[in-house]
Amino acid sequence: MNAPAPTAPLFTPFALGSVTLPNRIVLSPMGQHSAIEGTATDWHLMHLGQFAVSGAGAVFTEATAIEPSGRISRGCLGLWSDEHARAFARISAFFAEYGSAKFGVQLYHSGRKGSMLKRWEARNFVPVEQGGWPIEGPSALPYHGRPEPLPFSRDRLREVRDNHVRAARLAESAGFDLIELHAAHGYLLHQFLTPLANSRDDEYGGSLANRMRFPLEVFDAVRAAFPPQKPVGVRVSCSDWADNGWTLEETLEFAAALKARGCAYICASAGGTTPDQHIELSPGYQVPFAERIKRDIGIPTMAVGLITEAEQANAIIAKDQADMVALGRALLYDPRWPWHAADKLGVPLTYAPPYRGEYPNMRSTDRLKPGATKK
Ligand SMILES: Cc1cc2nc3c(=O)[nH]c(=O)nc-3n(C[C@H](O)[C@H](O)[C@H](O)COP(=O)(O)O)c2cc1C
Known part of the structure; x- marks a missing residue:
């Protein structure tokens, strides 16, 4: 028997619990601000559906709020009602029927960064009298010129944790394969971690252990509410890139605590606490974070940020810097990025049956290339 043909590391499967991604390419969560009262619309079926059949290994919804006041804008997706779950179930059914990608939901609460206009309208805060909502946070520390958030009481913290649980249960009923917190x-959750947003003097503020307490409580509750064989990962900012902010060293401690609790992977992003952050952008600028967490903590990681080229993405996996690569804008720009990457790396790729033509074993995307003579 012939040995199987070598394949590019980017196109090898990756198992997260019982969920196996067919390859390492992930659509990064990207806010669309196109939901109606939190419910996914035809826009989301089109937007996410195109990536279901893009050849990616996993596709994430945008940040999806666990309660109405956890949204950034009125257009954000939500997961607090059966109606929301039904709308997502329509999309996950599309993934199951046509897609090769696994379907994940990113759950969140916006905290002190909520009650905004839709991104494309303006970056303006919407006060309650104009249809916004009171914003809350760990402490009365406002985000850059916005109103002071109302500090969460302990009862509200319990409620927010329980609303994450409700969202995790609804995620299962909607047919999601995985959750990213x-x-x-x-x-x-980042607001609790960083001293730049958290100045609480109770058990949820102060020391690193205290600042990690609420995010870890939420993780535990979500992990317990989602089927054990299905993965729950966490996206973290590895640095605030600002004086006195959250650091990579603290991220390593957080990642170790998450690993001990059964976290499936860490997506290593950064920033977002303050507009005073100093970031030097360059290709793959956040990859060293993913590499460090993977090496020091021994938990699978996902790299994200300015990963745009097939060879670059393949090298990240080949050099074991991360286990998965999440792409945002490059996939928006070219939703067939995985096809084109497979082509560049010489990997045959199976694609959705309606695109395969009349010959069941004609699976190469070569057939679809402009100017191809093969049927
Ligand atoms: C339009 C848009 C919306 C985004 N919304 C989210 C989001 O909902 N959740 C999130 O974690 N990141 C969000 N991001 C960040 C991306 O997931 C990604 O981390 C970032 O764009 C860097 O990756 P890239 O260089 O491949 O685009 C968004 C980015 C864009 C461009």
Whole structure:
């Protein structure tokens, strides 16, 4: 028997619990601000559906709020009602029928960064009298020119934790394969982690152990509410890139605590706490974070940020810097990025049956290339 043909590491499967991604390419969560009262619309079926059949290994919804006041804008997706779950079930049924990608939901609460206009309208805060909602946070520390958030009482913290649980149960009924908890980009769980947003003097503020307490309580509750064989990962900001902010060293401690609790992977992003962050952007600028967490903590990681080229993405996996690569804008720009990457790396790729033509074993995307003579 012939040995199987070598394949590019980017196109090898990756198992997260009982969920196996067919390859390492992930659509990064990207807010669409196109939901109606939290419910997914035809836009989401089109937007996410195109990536279901893109050849990616996993596709994430945008940040999806666990309660109405956890949204960034009125257009954000939500997962607090059966109606929300039904709308997502329509999309997950599309994934199951046509897609090769696994379907994940990113759960979050916006905390002090909520009640905004839709991104494309303006970056403006919406006060309650104009249809917004009171914003809450760990402490009365406002985000850059916005109103002071109302500090969460303990009862509200319990409620927010329980609303994450409700969302995790609804995620299962909607047919999601995996959950990612959003603890990055200056949203609520990150607000608890960073001293720049958390100045509490109770058991949820002060020491690192105290600042990690609420995010870990939420993780435990979500993990317990989602089927054990299905993965729950966490997206973290590995640094605030600002003086006196959250650091990579603290991220390593957080990742170790998450690993001990059964976290499936860490997506290593950064920033979002303050507009005063100093970031030097370059290709793959956050990859060293993913590499460090993977090496030091021994938990699978997902790299994200300015990963745009097939060879670059393949090298990240080949050099074991991360286990998965999440792409945002490059996939928006070219939703067939995985096809084109497979082509560049010489890997045959199976694609959705309606695109395969009349010959069942004609699976190569070569057939679809402009100018191809093969049927
Ligand atoms: C339009 C848009 C919306 C985004 N929304 C989210 C989001 O909902 N959740 C999240 O974790 N990151 C969000 N991000 C960040 C991306 O997931 C990703 O981390 C970032 O764009 C860097 O990756 P890239 O260079 O491949 O685009 C968003 C990015 C864009 C461009």
